[in-house]
Amino acid sequence: MFKKPLPDFTIEDTYPICINYIDDDSIREYMIGMKNHVYVQSEKYLELIHQSKLEELDIPFIFNIPVDANGKIIKAHENNWFVKLYKYYFSKNDIKYAKANQFYNRIKLDGVTSNKSKRCCYCNNHKIEVVDHFLPESKYVFLAVNPVNLVPSCEECNDNKHAYSPDSSKPVLVHPYFDNIDHISWLGVKLHGRLKDEAENKYIYFFEYFVKNLDQCPISVERIKKTFAQLKINNNITFDAQNFFNTELIYDLNDPDELGNLSDVDLALHFKKKSERLIIQGYGVNHWKVALYKLLSTLIDFSYFKENPL
Incomplete structure (x- = not known):
């Protein structure tokens, strides 16, 4: 594990560009209306990281995705679009979405272009292949395209990490953007x-x-x-x-x-x-x-x- 430099762009750069790609006017307007809620939760995410209290990060009701009578997520609900922003635009290598995808590539390629190491910052061994959501976008939907929640990693670490969520009864994982243990021989x-x-x-x-x-x-x-x-x-x-x-x-x-x-x-x-x-x-x-x-x-x-x- 080693510390990575923070991306030089923020959620206020990525979110507006991603939602502008949405074709459906009503959904796009809904996501525009959610912008301030996303920014507030993003600030809270940062504050709790600096306080070493990330396990206290809540998910406001406004971000909930309702379920039907059978307990299945209602896929038509607008809040599903937070994850779709990442899947359809942010991480998609398509010239149509280049303005959004450039952020993904800048995160992923940081280890190749501006850092001394091309290695995964979790294992310090395998090559960077993917961008990992530090907290899972499936649960913390407001962090889906937040750069400080997106960490370049290898496939193996990304797979082994699974959909990690902090738990008050267990230690919080090391965050590569904020925890500096580079000079400690652990x-x-x-x-x-x-x-x-x-x-x-x-x-x-x-x-x-x-x-x-x-x-x-x-x-x-x-x-x-x-x-x-x-x-x-x-x-x-x-x-x-x-x-x-x-x-x-x-x-x-x-x-x-x-x-x-x-x-x-x-x-x-x-x-x-x-x-x-x-x-x-x-x-x-x-x-x-x-x-x-x-x-x-x-x-x-x-x-x-x-x-x-x-």
């Missing part, structure tokens, strides 16, 4: 063990990533742990870490032309320098590879990895 990793692959005649090493218990942190560590668990980030990064270690690093550790002839002290120093170099290159202190190198830099005996029957 990501840890431990060696989970190894198994011998008889067919390949080699050991397969397993690792497990976790959120450290910290004495000092800008936000509650429980929020980081909640986000880490909700988005299944351990599963996401562990696969790549184990693949890297078992297909590349283990061979270097056993190859005399690479790292095989280094002493344990020199190996530890080598991995310390590797972690520091990655941080300088923009990976951040909480990238899985940085954490892995840091773990290896603390070892005083590498013989466990050199027993590998290669």
Whole structure:
């Protein structure tokens, strides 16, 4: 997880453009009439984020979508159009809706053009592919096209997050636009063990990533742990870490032309320098590879990895 810069446009830019695309005059007038209610709730969203009370965000009755006698949403109700603004115009790659879609692309492409990282700001690993609603548009309809509720992310984190809603009984997820934990080393990793692959005649090493218990942190560590668990980030990064270690690093550790002839002290120093170099290159202190190198830099005996029957 790392902090993203806020979009340089607001709901007061996106909402009017989106509703102007609505063909039905009565629906467009209804959505124009709802504009101030949308802006008020958007301000409340920001205020509660800054107060660390996002779980208190309410859904005013005026935004409710009624249900029929069978408990099904009445699809013809005008409030369904808040989500349609996002689906039909904001996120639609169609030249007809370019004025609205440009906002979507500016959010999604921020990680490619103006930030040091093209990686998802949740897992700090996979490539940005989609725009995630931090709070689900299906429930908080007034946030459907609000830029501060739209976060660039990878497919996996977006899918794992599901329709997350804050709960007063549980920690609130880390918000990439507002929670800065970039310089706090909260990501840890431990060696989970190894198994011998008889067919390949080699050991397969397993690792497990976790959120450290910290004495000092800008936000509650429980929020980081909640986000880490909700988005299944351990599963996401562990696969790549184990693949890297078992297909590349283990061979270097056993190859005399690479790292095989280094002493344990020199190996530890080598991995310390590797972690520091990655941080300088923009990976951040909480990238899985940085954490892995840091773990290896603390070892005083590498013989466990050199027993590998290669």
